[in-house]
Amino acid sequence: MKRVLYTFIIAVLLLSCKEVEKENVETIAEVQKPEVKLYTFSGGTVGVNNLELFSQDTTYQGQTKEFSDPFYVISHPKGNLMWDAGLPEALVAAPGPITPEGGAFTISRTDSVLNQLSIIGMTPDDIDFLALSHTHFDHSGHANVMHKSTWLVQGAEYDMVTSDEIKSSENAGLYDAIKELKNIERIEGDFDVFGDGTVVIKSMPGHTPGHQVLYLELTEHGPLLLTGDLYHLYENRAHKRVPSFNYDADQTLSSMDAFEAFAKEKNAKVYLQHQKEDFNKMPKAPEYLK
């Protein structure tokens, strides 16, 4: 009987040790999150000559504004992701800013992606994944240079930008800007890029059919969100204003609600990519946020 009791006590002790061990392992895993680095680069500047485009009412009538147009490299122990691709690289060779037909925007870009990646000792070969918030011209500028990377794209965005309708329209340039990309990974909804929750693409459609934003968990800075073009201006975020040229206004408003709920849940700091004040807050490569 005594023997049985001893065996029982030892078994209980062993079991509780295992529990403690398991808890320790979980705590260590919690503390030792992989170090993720966020490098910020300038993909050019967009002078908006008619800010009225960025609301469905006349709020911004007669106003102009200069937008930043960054792209980013997110460095994770398991690989590197490029988020967005700036303005077209052809602008680098232009003698000055260019105002394309229509006159809504005056655009400029002063440096190529090859040159900019060299600042952090990288080449396009080091970029495992490319993800664009969406395929408008100010986010896909040097996408073709990244043709060896795997392009993570929402199915709806891919279908839109490769459709015959686009290819034969005045917007054929949208297709041309991504046509060299051959390693396509169609995603549907949210996508955890490295499988540990630190780099997550969040589906936020409306601006375009497959518009998306990026969520990052940085160890020192904490959680943050890069908005793509869900919001171009602080005022649009505060008042839920939808640009007049969005693909789907109702879908945009639903995405704004989902975004704000998620940002609150994660207590994430939000950076508006086109808002110059937010761009200026970011350390520029080779400096980084971690």
Ligand SMILES: [Zn+2]
């Ligand atoms: Zn944009």
